[in-house]
Amino acid sequence: MQPDTLIWILLALSALAFYLGRNRAIQASSGHIRNLHSLPTYYGYFVALWCGLPALVILCLWLLFDDKLILQMVISQLPESWRNLPEDQLSLIINQIHNLVAGETGRQEVDPALQRAADHYRQLKAIGYQALTVLVLVIATASLTYGYRHVSPQMRARNSVEKVVRFTLILSSTLAIFVTIGIVLSVLFEAVRFFSKIPVTEFLFGLKWSPQMAIRADQVGASGAFGFIPLLTGTLLISAIAMAVATPIGLLAAIYLSEYAKSRTRSIVKPLLEVLAGVPTVVYGFFAALVVAPLLRDFGIELGLKVSAESALAAGLVMGVMIIPFVSSLTDDALTAVPRSLREGAYGLGATQAETITGVVLPAALPGIVSGLLLAVSRAIGETMIVVMAAGMTAKLTLNPLESVTTITVQIVALLVGDQEFDSPKTLAAFALGLTLFLITLALNLVALHVVRKFREQYE
Amino acid sequence: MSTIMNTVEEFVETMEPQGKSVADSEQGYHTVGEFSIAEPRISCRHVNVFYGEKQALFDINLDIGQRQVIALIGPSGCGKSTFLRCLNRMNDIIEGCRVEGKIQLDNQDIYSKDMDPVILRARVGMVFQKPNPFPKSIYDNVAYGPRIHGLASNRTELDEIVETSLKRAGLWKEVRDRLDHPATGLSGGQQQRLCIARAIAVEPEVVLMDEPCSALDPIATATIEQLIDELRERYTIVIVTHSMQQAARVSQRTAYFHLGKLIEVGQTSRIFTNPRHPLTEDYITGRFG
Numbered sequence A: 001m002q003p004d005t006l007i008w009i010l011l012a013l014s015a016l017a018f019y020l021g022r023n024r025a026i027q028a029s030s031g032h033i034r035n036l037h038s039l040p041t042y043y044g045y046f047v048a049l050w051c052g053l054p055a056l057v058i059l060c061l062w063l064l065f066d067d068k069l070i071l072q073m074v075i076s077q078l079p080e081s082w083r084n085l086p087e088d089q090l091s092l093i094i095n096q097i098h099n100l101v102a103g104e105t106g107r108q109e110v111d112p113a114l115q116r117a118a119d120h121y122r123q124l125k126a127i128g129y130q131a132l133t134v135l136v137l138v139i140a141t142a143s144l145t146y147g148y149r150h151v152s153p154q155m156r157a158r159n160s161v162e163k164v165v166r167f168t169l170i171l172s173s174t175l176a177i178f179v180t181i182g183i184v185l186s187v188l189f190e191a192v193r194f195f196s197k198i199p200v201t202e203f204l205f206g207l208k209w210s211p212q213m214a215i216r217a218d219q220v221g222a223s224g225a226f227g228f229i230p231l232l233t234g235t236l237l238i239s240a241i242a243m244a245v246a247t248p249i250g251l252l253a254a255i256y257l258s259e260y261a262k263s264r265t266r267s268i269v270k271p272l273l274e275v276l277a278g279v280p281t282v283v284y285g286f287f288a289a290l291v292v293a294p295l296l297r298d299f300g301i302e303l304g305l306k307v308s309a310e311s312a313l314a315a316g317l318v319m320g321v322m323i324i325p326f327v328s329s330l331t332d333d334a335l336t337a338v339p340r341s342l343r344e345g346a347y348g349l350g351a352t353q354a355e356t357i358t359g360v361v362l363p364a365a366l367p368g369i370v371s372g373l374l375l376a377v378s379r380a381i382g383e384t385m386i387v388v389m390a391a392g393m394t395a396k397l398t399l400n401p402l403e404s405v406t407t408i409t410v411q412i413v414a415l416l417v418g419d420q421e422f423d424s425p426k427t428l429a430a431f432a433l434g435l436t437l438f439l440i441t442l443a444l445n446l447v448a449l450h451v452v453r454k455f456r457e458q459y460e
Numbered sequence B: 001m002s003t004i005m006n007t008v009e010e011f012v013e014t015m016e017p018q019g020k021s022v023a024d025s026e027q028g029y030h031t032v033g034e035f036s037i038a039e040p041r042i043s044c045r046h047v048n049v050f051y052g053e054k055q056a057l058f059d060i061n062l063d064i065g066q067r068q069v070i071a072l073i074g075p076s077g078c079g080k081s082t083f084l085r086c087l088n089r090m091n092d093i094i095e096g097c098r099v100e101g102k103i104q105l106d107n108q109d110i111y112s113k114d115m116d117p118v119i120l121r122a123r124v125g126m127v128f129q130k131p132n133p134f135p136k137s138i139y140d141n142v143a144y145g146p147r148i149h150g151l152a153s154n155r156t157e158l159d160e161i162v163e164t165s166l167k168r169a170g171l172w173k174e175v176r177d178r179l180d181h182p183a184t185g186l187s188g189g190q191q192q193r194l195c196i197a198r199a200i201a202v203e204p205e206v207v208l209m210d211e212p213c214s215a216l217d218p219i220a221t222a223t224i225e226q227l228i229d230e231l232r233e234r235y236t237i238v239i240v241t242h243s244m245q246q247a248a249r250v251s252q253r254t255a256y257f258h259l260g261k262l263i264e265v266g267q268t269s270r271i272f273t274n275p276r277h278p279l280t281e282d283y284i285t286g287r288f289g
Ligand SMILES: Nc1ncnc2c1ncn2[C@@H]1O[C@H](COP(=O)(O)OP(=O)(O)OP(=O)(O)O)[C@@H](O)[C@H]1O
Pocket: B051, B056, B074, B075, B076, B077, B078, B079, B080, B081, B082, B083, B094, B129
């Protein structure tokens, strides 16, 4: 039987177990449900969980490990000469076996030994499934009987069920954490490999970024420089410009919407603002590169300034426009969450609307606003497309917004595009950059958390 | 102006079907008792209030006198708060709320175009039904009003205003050592007194109090009642209360509301000893319900 059929059968069995358990509880109560410790449905869930959970756990474990086991058995049956091959070639053969099993024979003749191995694999798999079916069904019925036997008026079914529920909740909440840890570890691992080739100090304090490595040993020129400071300044410069645009406009828009606008105006303007958030960043990139950058350039010429065709200013301005709806909608949420009674308190003392907003509403909404702004900063730091199109790819150490700069995310993309050996410093540098990016945004989020908590303590 | 008022008064008095149950008829009911007085501070005529489609107050006529306390009583949801909020135009900021009729403060129509609600609210202070301290320190809460109105020219004066206001509201002893603590950390009753202190710090000429003692213990209640007595020497006070004893203790006049209508109004002693309307009688003798 296939595992998916098996899962359905398990579900059906559990449903059956639910009814059995509930009915047994009702019978045991001899007509008075108050005699039971818990409500009858809890006894139903209790038996159902007993029936389903252990079998499900076994099923999952099996599915996790059966491939590895079977593969070991298949490999041990391979001809001697293949088994002693180096690891990467062996994995090639294993791949071929997998393909054969999946039915992708390809065009060439298949090596009979390979074919034999594939058949062996298939056979083992089938046997495995049969064994699994028997195992799961036996466990399910056995544990069902066990749970069913335990149903008695004194048994604390509710407590047991709630324990399982709580465990599930804990599991779900930690899952996200584990995934994050997994991602960090995988990036960290590659980054460590990078740092074994390039010293950390060079990466952190180097002022030059030009990640060209000789692909062949005999190639001339090009020794890489991996100083990430120019990328950091570029990222910060563009983010700062973006925030300088988005913060005032977003805040003022939100204040207008939540405090001054009539509900009709609000119902029109708010969705319109949110449309801005739905525009793909590539489109913003076009806009930046084709409209804003030339405009800035012409404007610069008139002022006698030298503006490069791709400039941090163009990218930053457009990125700022992009995150306006982000800022405004988060701020708007924070403002509308301020209870009306607070506003009334201020009005009741003879405060004007402006005094009420600046003196009472904004301070009360500050934690929400600050965390919204920090989220927007993370967003700006992580943005790639606009920068690629409008600010360029050259890593230049400058704080002049009229020059072309590049950012961390753009360089990650640039490093991973194209044919590269996977363990060359150039490719690995992408992971180091990814790690730094992660740490920067993590730090920002921690700051946001801290700010929010600080104001909470003070104000609630 | 006063001649018009007298005419209205006479007209209403001739029409008054004293002692009969008129609250059930939808329109054209009449308030029992002396709703009109000589030289009123505030005068309301034919006030109707709507929340959207729903009418919350029906044709309220009531005068409120200089240097006296008027108590508004009545069952929950009868419109006491709504009426109170008309007097400083607090209903303006509720979307969908509409106020009809004429309300005058010192013979000036408060709903006219010339009246700036901001100035009005500085003159007509309010203590809300639910304590609503700002998420600021205790000091800043009380100092908020004096600051925006520039009542203190320096820090010492401001300190003084804060201290006297808190003392008058009977909160000073409890908070003198932690004026910089967040006001939201105070207990419900302390918050209520803080809001009273905050309201009187701007020295309003009329004070509207919506159940100011609902969360207070008897001692704190006595302090507030004493404050009300003090304030009465100079100002006009409108107080909403669910406590008959409190109404009897602090007020000179009492108005009984029922389902959005002003059923009866008169001298407090008279209302509590000799209610004329059966609804009033039922309510004050505890038969309402
Ligand atoms: N913001 C509002 N929107 C819609 N209806 C309202 C609003 N505020 C009050 N009402 C309605 O107006 C009527 C009078 O309410 P009000 O708050 O004035 O009663 P109250 O006499 O103060 O009652 P309580 O003693 O419980 O405070 C009620 O029926 C209430 O449902």
